Amino acid sequence: ALQGAITVAEKLLAEVGAPYYFKGTEILVGASIGIAPFPASGQDVETLMNHADIAMYRSKESGRHGYQCFTQEMRLETTRQRAAEQALERALHAGEFELFYQPRVATDGQRIAALEALLRWRDNGTLKSPHSFVPLLERTGLIGEVGDWVVASVCGQIKAWREAGCDVPLVSINLSASQLRDVGLSRRLRRILDSYDIRPDTIEFEITETLLLGKDETVKRVLQELRELGCSIAIDDFGAGYCSFAYLRDYRVDVIKIDRGFISGITAGSTEALLVGGIIRLARDLSLKVVIEGVERQEEVEVLLPCDPDEFQGYLFHRPMDAAAIRKLLCFAPDPPNSDVSQNWH
Numbered sequence: 001a002l003q004g005a006i007t008v009a010e011k012l013l014a015e016v017g018a019p020y021y022f023k024g025t026e027i028l029v030g031a032s033i034g035i036a037p038f039p040a041s042g043q044d045v046e047t048l049m050n051h052a053d054i055a056m057y058r059s060k061e062s063g064r065h066g067y068q069c070f071t072q073e074m075r076l077e078t079t080r081q082r083a084a085e086q087a088l089e090r091a092l093h094a095g096e097f098e099l100f101y102q103p104r105v106a107t108d109g110q111r112i113a114a115l116e117a118l119l120r121w122r123d124n125g126t127l128k129s130p131h132s133f134v135p136l137l138e139r140t141g142l143i144g145e146v147g148d149w150v151v152a153s154v155c156g157q158i159k160a161w162r163e164a165g166c167d168v169p170l171v172s173i174n175l176s177a178s179q180l181r182d183v184g185l186s187r188r189l190r191r192i193l194d195s196y197d198i199r200p201d202t203i204e205f206e207i208t209e210t211l212l213l214g215k216d217e218t219v220k221r222v223l224q225e226l227r228e229l230g231c232s233i234a235i236d237d238f239g240a241g242y243c244s245f246a247y248l249r250d251y252r253v254d255v256i257k258i259d260r261g262f263i264s265g266i267t268a269g270s271t272e273a274l275l276v277g278g279i280i281r282l283a284r285d286l287s288l289k290v291v292i293e294g295v296e297r298q299e300e301v302e303v304l305l306p307c308d309p310d311e312f313q314g315y316l317f318h319r320p321m322d323a324a325a326i327r328k329l330l331c332f333a334p335d336p337p338n339s340d341v342s343q344n345w346h
């Protein structure tokens with residue numbers, strides 16, 4: 001029976017997949033098929049449809065235009081994923097998300113030029129990194145709600161630091177691809193900023209370059225609206241993805257953050273050093289600010305300083321820390337006069 005279903009699926013795919021022409025334009029249509037054979041995949045219509053659905057989604061995930069046969073493993077995976085989704089939703093409402101902040105330091109002194117807000121999940125006492133849950137937030141669409149929470153939290157925090165007498169620098173916030181496809185984003189964010197009385201030029205949004213590449217008109221519009229609001233835009237992980245200069249032309253941005261991949265273990269005269277130097281010169285011509293991410297060692301600083309970037313961010317200077325630690329840093333660590341990174345960070 002399964003072989004029969006597969007034969008039918010293949011025939012359907014061949015039929016549907018054949019190009020056809022509409023007013024002289026070639027049109028390609030794809031299909032994703034899920035197969036749930038009776039009785040192995042279920043005894044009744046409802047269960048079978050359900051399982052065929054799971055297989056169909058699996059087929060969509062593994063690339064368009066294909067088929068997948070239902071397996072019990074798929075059902076377990078789906079159940080696990082649903083449990084993880086529910087845990088995240090619960091975490092949001094139970095207040096288990098937290099923000100850490102990592103300082104960005106100006107290269108012309110130890111001045112803290114900005115803070116990057118980094119999401120954490122305090123799950124049963126362990127602090128989880130966003131790598132372990134942001135992709136799931138994105139897949140489930142929960143990232144929209146969590147993203148709004150992040151912005152509101154940052155605003156509340158800036159207010160609290162100010163009330164404690166701190167001089168608060170720019171704060172940067174990471175945005176995911178799916179958030180930028182949300183046409184309501186800038187309106188909601190403006191409302192949040194207004195309600196905390198935070199000027200938009202206090203906030204920078206970091207966007208990962210890979211997502212900009214699709215020439216998505218919605219993304220373009222949303223980014224433009226955020227800039228019109230008065231927030232600045234940074235390209236995160238510059239050079240790590242499908243690096244293309246097209247987006248520097250297509251999207252107006254203010255800052256590029258050069259990815260740690262270029263930096264770790266960099267030596268004078270290496271290809272990496274030449275690339276970073278070139279990127280920084282290009283950025284200068286385009287009037288963009290340059291931040292170097294993930295600086296861990298003094299030797300890296302020595303190689304990078306002659307390239308003249310604007311800011312460093314990395315464990316060598318500061319690790320991400322909670323709001324209380326940042327308050328101490330902002331309130332009790334005045335700038336030493338005329339300090340220079342190359343002399344002060346040994």
Ligand code: C2E
Nearest residue numbers: 118119129130131150174175176294295296313314315320
């Ligand atoms: P990112 O925006 O590129 O953030 C920098 C990451 O590098 C952070 O990891 C930071 O802790 C880490 N890092 C900083 N300095 C160093 C260093 O010297 N060495 C090394 N090895 N790592 C360093 P983190 O906090 O785990 O965040 C990972 C990613 O998760 C972020 O990468 C960002 O893309 C995403 N993310 C974080 N917070 C949010 C958020 O609120 N919303 C969204 N959508 N994504 C977020």
Ligand code: MG
Nearest residue numbers: 116174206236
């Ligand atoms: Mg970032």
Ligand code: MG
Nearest residue numbers: 236237257293
């Ligand atoms: Mg980054």
